[in-house]
Amino acid sequence: MTDIDLTASPRDTILDAAARCFMDRGFNATSIDDIASRLGATKGMVYHYFSSKADLFFEIHQIGMDALFKAVEPLSEGTDDAVSKLRAMSAAHVHSLIQTQHYQRAVAEGVQMHLRISTTRAQRAQLTRLQNRRRRYEQMFLEVLEQGIGEGKLRAEQPRIAIKPLFGALNSVINWYQPRRESGPGARDEVVEEVVRVALAGVVVPGKG
Amino acid sequence: MTDIDLTASPRDTILDAAARCFMDRGFNATSIDDIASRLGATKGMVYHYFSSKADLFFEIHQIGMDALFKAVEPLSEGTDDAVSKLRAMSAAHVHSLIQTQHYQRAVAEGVQMHLRISTTRAQRAQLTRLQNRRRRYEQMFLEVLEQGIGEGKLRAEQPRIAIKPLFGALNSVINWYQPRRESGPGARDEVVEEVVRVALAGVVVPGKG
Numbered sequence: 001m002t003d004i005d006l007t008a009s010p011r012d013t014i015l016d017a018a019a020r021c022f023m024d025r026g027f028n029a030t031s032i033d034d035i036a037s038r039l040g041a042t043k044g045m046v047y048h049y050f051s052s053k054a055d056l057f058f059e060i061h062q063i064g065m066d067a068l069f070k071a072v073e074p075l076s077e078g079t080d081d082a083v084s085k086l087r088a089m090s091a092a093h094v095h096s097l098i099q100t101q102h103y104q105r106a107v108a109e110g111v112q113m114h115l116r117i118s119t120t121r122a123q124r125a126q127l128t129r130l131q132n133r134r135r136r137y138e139q140m141f142l143e144v145l146e147q148g149i150g151e152g153k154l155r156a157e158q159p160r161i162a163i164k165p166l167f168g169a170l171n172s173v174i175n176w177y178q179p180r181r182e183s184g185p186g187a188r189d190e191v192v193e194e195v196v197r198v199a200l201a202g203v204v205v206p207g208k209g
Numbered sequence: 210m211t212d213i214d215l216t217a218s219p220r221d222t223i224l225d226a227a228a229r230c231f232m233d234r235g236f237n238a239t240s241i242d243d244i245a246s247r248l249g250a251t252k253g254m255v256y257h258y259f260s261s262k263a264d265l266f267f268e269i270h271q272i273g274m275d276a277l278f279k280a281v282e283p284l285s286e287g288t289d290d291a292v293s294k295l296r297a298m299s300a301a302h303v304h305s306l307i308q309t310q311h312y313q314r315a316v317a318e319g320v321q322m323h324l325r326i327s328t329t330r331a332q333r334a335q336l337t338r339l340q341n342r343r344r345r346y347e348q349m350f351l352e353v354l355e356q357g358i359g360e361g362k363l364r365a366e367q368p369r370i371a372i373k374p375l376f377g378a379l380n381s382v383i384n385w386y387q388p389r390r391e392s393g394p395g396a397r398d399e400v401v402e403e404v405v406r407v408a409l410a411g412v413v414v415p416g417k418g
Contacts, residue, residue, distance in 0.1 A: 026237075028237045028238075157399070157403050161403045162407050164385050165378035165381050165407040165408050168379075168380060168381025168384075169374035169378040169408070170374065170377075171381075172373055172374050172377025172378075173373075173374075176373050190366070191370055193366075194370045194371055195370070195374045197411055198374040198375060198411030198412065199374050201410040201411035201412075202408065202409070203407065203410075206415045207415075
């Protein structure tokens with residue numbers, strides 16, 4: 001499996017470098033100078049494309065969400081049974097998180113930033129839009145869970161509660177997955193499979209998955 | 210269930226206020242002034258007990274880890290079978306995370322800070338000690354998982370991988386749990402039960418749990 005090419009244009013190259021800086025140092029501790037020096041470029045080059053660090057941050061957040069929707073949304077629309085659908089969506093979600101890991105760390109930090117107050121009104125509005133998009137994303141999974149409960153193949157005492165640890169299990173990869181430790185061509189697929197198995201076992205009715 | 214009283218002395222009151230500020234605004238955006246005004250006190254009062262924001266942070270981190278060890282370690286030493294032990298440890302872990310939620314958010318941010326570079330050598334050493342302690346904590350769960358695999362009652366393709374989404378599911382409560390939404394005396398217990406059920410189903414051999 002090859003990673004998505006996120007570095008096609010100068011603009012994309014800058015976004016990719018910025019995402020890696022935010023992942024390594026955090027948003028607050030990263031300067032435009034840090035991003036420029038990672039590229040071997042000047043601050044002026046970065047400012048030619050982006051007017052502020054916040055702009056970079058929001059576009060990175062957007063790219064991270066786009067990647068998840070692109071990987072998962074088509075799978076949510078199929079006519080498969082809910083268990084197969086939820087498995088396919090979860091595997092695509094985890095693969096996509098790993099492929100865009102530095103973008104996803106920025107998304108996670110963005111969700112925290114949203115809860116904090118050191119943002120302008122325009123930034124808060126943008127964070128709210130991104131957060132609503134994230135909510136729609138989670139809603140896709142919740143709908144499949146509810147469909148599966150209707151079919152008697154999935155279960156949850158409280159679907160809105162159960163979906164949280166399920167996402168917690170899947171999303172954990174962005175914090176601990178280390179591509180450099182991949183020991184062979186199928187290594188990543190094996191990790192994804194184990195994470196999805198552990199994450200979904202709690203909502204699959206035994207014998208129906 | 211009553212929460213642990215973390216506000217017994219002036220020192221503890223300051224730590225509790227600092228943890229709440231860090232949760233609301235993040236470590237970087239919080240000033241000693243913010244902490245003082247949450248207490249209706251002066252900056253001088255805070256400095257009487259703590260010489261810097263970093264000191265507050267490390268002590269909060271320590272308190273968060275102490276609470277988890279205190280709740281979970283005794284349960285890991287029993288002679289129960291591995292499934293019962295893992296369930297009891299996981300429930301105690303989630304209860305403790307909820308009771309000390311603002312401390313645990315600081316711990317989570319501390320783990321990220323460790324990966325970043327804007328810390329002094331002494332602070333890095335302290336973060337390393339805390340991180341090693343966290344590793345010992347996770348090791349307790351891994352040992353019970355391996356014990357249960359030996360007994361044929363727990364399962365995992367790769368225990369070191371499986372433990373990650375399991376913790377991801379349990380730990381997710383610190384990000385989404387909202388005490389204010391508790392609808393009755395048993396509401397918290399029901400949430401903990403559902404989270405533990407979903408988190409552990411992936412490692413319990415069907416029919417053995």
